[in-house]
Amino acid sequence: MKTTNTQPARATPAALLALLLLAGTAGAQPATPPAPAPEASAASAAAPTLTLTPGDDRQGTFKTVQGQITHAHGGRSGPAQVGDALWEGDRVSSGPKSAAAITLRDGTVLSIGPDSSVNLAQFQFEPTTHEGNVLIALAKGSLRLVTGLIAKLRPEQVKVTTPTTVIGVRGTDFIVEQKP
Numbered sequence: 329m330k331t332t333n334t335q336p337a338r339a340t341p342a343a344l345l346a347l348l349l350l351a352g353t354a355g356a357q358p359a360t361p362p363a364p365a366p367e368a369s370a371a372s373a374a375a376p377t378l379t380l381t382p383g384d385d386r387q388g389t390f391k392t393v394q395g396q397i398t399h400a401h402g403g404r405s406g407p408a409q410v411g412d413a414l415w416e417g418d419r420v421s422s423g424p425k426s427a428a429a430i431t432l433r434d435g436t437v438l439s440i441g442p443d444s445s446v447n448l449a450q451f452q453f454e455p456t457t458h459e460g461n462v463l464i465a466l467a468k469g470s471l472r473l474v475t476g477l478i479a480k481l482r483p484e485q486v487k488v489t490t491p492t493t494v495i496g497v498r499g500t501d502f503i504v505e506q507k508p
Contacts, residue, residue, distance in 0.1 A: 397421070468506050
């Protein structure tokens with residue numbers, strides 16, 4: 329029988345500060361990414377836009393990227409950029425002094441702190457009924473989650489896992505920290 333530690337997770341002051349600063353900037357982003365600077369590379373100019381169009385199957389979009397953020401999708405990985413898409417099964421990793429904010433299709437915001445590894449294990453969302461489910465796996469580091477439409481309708485459909493526990497969401501804004 330597996331036991332669950334009921335002690336609240338403690339976040340380091342640095343991780344909390346990074347998450348709070350990132351969360352403050354996540355809502356302040358424009359609806360579309362700014363145009364690339366003239367000196368920007370062709371790769372950054374080709375980054376996807378934030379606009380979701382009918383048939384666009386992305387589950388989320390990178391809203392802010394600070395420092396070293398790696399995005400793994402479909403067996404490939406590389407640096408994440410503002411406007412990049414996130415799909416079910418993707419992994420996001422952050423380096424030291426790095427952070428990222430991702431907004432999912434239901435409005436859920438994931439703020440990933442420094443030295444973290446997060447996987448969007450499951451995400452289904454029906455925009456007309458707001459039905460769906462979210463399962464996020466935090467392997468290490470810190471994660472702030474501000475829930476969206478799925479949790480408003482059915483909070484039991486939003487879960488965060490760590491290597492040692494499963495957290496069922498009952499609130500709308502919380503921080504989880506997993507130390508290796």
